[in-house]
Amino acid sequence: MKDRQNxxxxxxxxxEMIYDRNSEIIEWAKKVDDLLKNQVYTAxxxxxPFDLESLINHISDxxxxxxxxxxxxxxxxxxxxxxxx
Numbered sequence: 001m002k003d004r005q006n007x008x009x010x011x012x013x014x015x016e017m018i019y020d021r022n023s024e025i026i027e028w029a030k031k032v033d034d035l036l037k038n039q040v041y042t043a044x045x046x047x048x049p050f051d052l053e054s055l056i057n058h059i060s061d062x063x064x065x066x067x068x069x070x071x072x073x074x075x076x077x078x079x080x081x082x083x084x085x
Contacts, residue, residue, distance in 0.1 A: 004054055007055075008054075008055075008058055010036070011055075011058070012062075015033070015062065015071055017029035017032075018030060018033065018070055019068050019070045030074075033074060037078065037081050040055070040081070040082070041085060044085045045085065056082060059075050059078050062075055063075050063076075
């Protein structure tokens with residue numbers, strides 16, 4: 001449970017940085033976002049414990065409240081990655 005909360009906290013922080021005004025922060029955030037996707041992919045393909053349902057619900061909730069097109073694109077890419085697994 002604590003691991004899930006930590007993951008979601010990191011996830012939220014990275015997503016928020018993607019629409020920062022500083023281009024260096026945006027690029028860093030996108031790289032970290034890709035690393036997170038790789039970690040989730042690895043966890044799910046190797047049957048490591050991971051709460052996929054919680055992540056999908058979290059992404060869905062964020063999609064409902066965000067108006068930023070950049071964030072929406074990133075969240076949709078997350079859903080695409082999860083769907084491809």
